[in-house]
Amino acid sequence: MSLAQVEPLAPQASVVGVDIGGTKTHLRLRHDSVERDLVLHTSDWRCREWQRDADTLIELVERFVDGVPIAAIGIGAHGCDDKLECEAFEAAFRVATSIPVRVVNDAELMPAAFGFERQIGVVSGTGSIAVCRTDEGDMLVAGGWGWIIGDEGGAASLVREAARMVALHLDRGGPQDDPLVRHLFQELGIPSAARIGSRLAALGTAKEVGQHASLIFNAADEGSALAETVILEGGFALADLVARLRLRGSKADAVVAGGSVIASQPRLWKAFQAGVEATCGPTIALHLHRGPPVEGAMVLADRLAAEQRMKQIPERTLK
Known part of the structure; x- marks a missing residue:
């Protein structure tokens, strides 16, 4: 299944999805129903410090979109291996930009690409990990220990x-x-x-x-x-x-x-x-x-854009 088979909730919104993998980072922009991509080596920009990484990634996004106003950004990040780390990265983005940003583990991009919620995502790339969320939003993680002692199947x-x-x-x-x-x-x-x-x-x-x-x-x-x-x-x-x-x-x-x-x-x-x-x-x-994980990041960004749009609609119009 590809992103095209997941019905967008905010099709008119311009959004960015980012897949931060252990080896490469994939950015995708959707603007005026057209998508374009940028792929670069993660090691070229990421230093594994939340605020510096958030600042740098926002700079990369700004250059990539070249003036297009962005409604939301969805990010799947290798190395965000528990709920607190995802929240810490999100907090760093709130300092770096006014654009709404959602951060999940990169394995969560797999079910997101299918439109699934609270299902298990498994990554077998350079490394391996399995992640899902409970009904309360807590993150359950198995694997992801690195190739020296784990990451079997990566x-x-x-x-x-x-x-x-x-x-x-x-x-x-x-x-x-x-x-x-x-x-x-x-x-x-x-x-x-x-x-x-x-x-x-x-x-x-x-x-x-x-x-x-x-x-x-x-x-x-x-x-x-x-x-x-x-x-x-x-x-x-x-x-x-x-x-x-x-x-x-x-x-x-x-x-x-x-x-x-x-x-x-x-x-x-x-x-x-x-x-x-x-x-x-x-x-x-x-x-x-079979598609690139960034498809899941695009679904996350689209959902976030739809949520933001609903918040801006006066309550009387929702009745």
Whole structure:
């Protein structure tokens, strides 16, 4: 489903949606029923300090919209991992601009893109996380611990698990002609089995590690049982994030997954589907958001613009 299938509540309003991912930031403007986009590296502007980031992002938005009066901004922010952090970022925007701004975790953009509220959003991009809201508006979060110790099913952690799988395979005397072994050694420039761990560590960041995730799926296409296992375990680990939220009280009956990895890799999506059915049963509806997450930010901005418009209508006209 795309934004075009979610009926706008304030179609005449000019709004901006922003998806702040761990790797890239995607801005989208809707003005006069036309949309245009700007994509830039998150590391080029974000410093992880609420007020400085809010000030900088508003400057970016102002240059991007080039004088268009904006009714509302919707933001999904990687790293806003609880309700208090979302509120702190929103408070910083109230200092930076008079434009109404709503901030949520970037995983919440997935159900928002479908017009869903209080449903579970799962991101499998550079990292991974699952988020939903309770009826009271509190945020429930599972995962998002970073690729060193978690983020299973995200790009960087899939590469980490592939390296671990290959190391164990070779330790047990497995052959080096498995496609996963070959692809891993070639793409990471590993000179010998003894250097698997040090070469992976030398990449340094989740972004640098995660950009090699396609090697796993290429190896699976070539028949690697090792790669198939990495993908299956990654999908089930993502499904476990959903199960954790339900154990903690989520009443969601739908899950929307998205992000650069799961949206582009059918093998991981199928593994995730199987994992959710195994851990949560068949009653929860699963949806894959194949479009950019900024579509969800646009829905948030549109809703906020509609709310602001209703507040400006005299009470007598509402009767």
